[in-house]
Amino acid sequence: MPRVGLSQAAVVETALSLVDEGGVESVTLAAVAQRAGVATPSLYRHVASLGELRRLLALRVLDEVTDLAAEAVMGRSGDDAVAALMLAYRRYALAHPNRYAIMPVQPSADPLLAASGERFMGVLFAVLRQYDLSGAEAVHAARRMRAAVHGFVSLEAAGGFGLPEDLDATFASVIDMVTASLRTPTTPASGTPASGAAMSGRTPS
Amino acid sequence: MPRVGLSQAAVVETALSLVDEGGVESVTLAAVAQRAGVATPSLYRHVASLGELRRLLALRVLDEVTDLAAEAVMGRSGDDAVAALMLAYRRYALAHPNRYAIMPVQPSADPLLAASGERFMGVLFAVLRQYDLSGAEAVHAARRMRAAVHGFVSLEAAGGFGLPEDLDATFASVIDMVTASLRTPTTPASGTPASGAAMSGRTPS
DNA sequence: GGGCAAAGCTAATGCCATTAGCATTTTCCC
DNA sequence: GGGAAAATGCTAATGGCATTAGCTTTGCCC
Known part of the structure; x- marks a missing residue:
């Protein structure tokens, strides 16, 4: 043989x-x-098993996304960096929708994925450096960014947007939404959720 | 027997x-x-099969989310309605994380789910009524809202947020981010929104 | 009470993951 | 070069699962 x-x-x-x-x-x-x-x-x-193979696949996807995001961000800052990160992220998901579907959501729970998960989060936080965010604010900001990109991109990659309107345009508006929220200082800790909804009218420039 | x-x-x-x-x-x-x-x-x-059972489960979840969202929205409008919708959506996912994980993302693709999917989308669009949005703008707005809630909530329900910072606070900021983007008129026609930040630099390949 | 459809059962098939134990190849050390 | 040892591959066997076929029983309607 x-x-x-x-x-x-x-x-x-x-x-x-x-x-x-x-x-x-x-x-x-x-x-x-x-x-x-x-x-x-x-x-x-x-x-070791089918399960391990799946985790190795998830690791591969996580690393690919992180690599592309990191590369996209280099040499940029502020809104420009955030946009580049989000665009690169989306580009990967569109190029490999089935891969994106196995992007691990909680890498820290798996020793095999933890280090790559750290690296991924590192890129997210690095992109926020130029905004003047306190520690907790940076966490909230990173979560908003991650939620928005992942939400849009996972829906899009799964074919979740049925209407004919241009998805590039929608994604551009998602980027605007996120960057605007990064530029807008949040009112610190005054109780009710969504309390900041009252303070309207910050026009993004 | x-x-x-x-x-x-x-x-x-x-x-x-x-x-x-x-x-x-x-x-x-x-x-x-x-x-x-x-x-x-x-x-x-x-x-008929395990596959059909899975689709029936997805239908059930979709209907439950839609019911709660619809009820939360009744008697509210504008930012208030959007916040109520998003909060109810999140409440469901936190109460039933494993159910939310099977929330169908592309219900229109399945005849069994299509009608419920329409109803779900109907609630999303109804909530946008008070904002002065053109047809296409309403679609982009609904997508932003859906992407943001689904992104946050699916990550949260899957345990994807590892850091200790308060998730209620993050979600409040997500609501603010979304409502702000609804209140902010997008510049029409002259190039896509965010064209400056988003399109100025594409990473090579 | 007789008949009929619905609801249940057992038996059988085939795919898949996984384990055990055996054969063969490669490596590496002298 | 030569041979032990490790690595790589194989066949055979087991058990879980979905699914199909065909039979039996139940419940109901007249």
Whole structure:
């Protein structure tokens, strides 16, 4: 038997091609093995289980998104950096919708993903540096940004926006919405949720 | 054999309890059957397949969210209505995180979900009535709102926010971010909104 | 009380993940 | 170069699950 010369990286790569073609649910060890030209149990030499393979796929996606986001942000600051980050993020999800669908949402819960999750969060916070945000405000701001991009992009990648209106235009308005909220200082801690809704009329410039 | 007296509704209800306890992946026909006190193949009298059961679960969640959102909005308008809608939406997701995880993202694609999806979208648009939005602007606004709530809430329900800062406060700022963007008229026609920040620099490739 | 549809059951099939144990290849050390 | 040791692959077997086929029983309607 000529040995195939598999490796964990090769297994993940094969699985990734299955993700791209048919989404996560099409990733079975049987399918990966067939595509790799190997019997199913042979995969266990490179991967502990189907579950681990899935986590490795999530890691790959997280790293890809982080790399693109980090690169997009370099040499920019303020609104420009935020926009570049969000655009790069969206570009990835549109280019690889099935990959984006397995973007891990809570990487800190998995030791395998934790470090990459830190790096990802680092990029988000780095982009906020130019705004004058206190520690807690920066956290709220990063969460807003993440919620907005992830929300838009996950819906879009899943085909969730049915109407014909231009999605580029919507996303541009999402970017504006986020950057405006970063420029607008929040009223510190005065009770009711949405209390700031009262203070209207900050026009973004 | 005393007949159990199952029905599609009862099967869905049983499956829903499994969702609450262990997430969607714990919903197997075998588990539902066991909990219902019936042999697995008996379920096929009430449900066409596991796939259909999953879609019925998604329908249920979509309807529950829509009901709560619709009720929250009644008798309110403007920022107040938007805040109430978003808060009710979040309240549902926090009360039933595993249910929210199966909230259908593209209901229009499934005949079973399409009508409920329309109703859901109807609530979103109804809430925007008080703002002076053109047709296209209303679509962009509804998408922003949906992206922001869904993004925040899906991340939160999945445990995606690891830092200790108060999530109620973050969500309040998300509401402010959205309402502010609704109050701020977008510059019409002369280039897309955010064209300056968003489009000025695209990262290579 | 007889018949009929609905609701349930058992048996069987096939796919999948996973484990155990065996064969073969590669590596690496001398 | 040669041989042990580790790494890589294989076949066989197990058990869970969804699904189908075909049979039995129940409940109801007249």
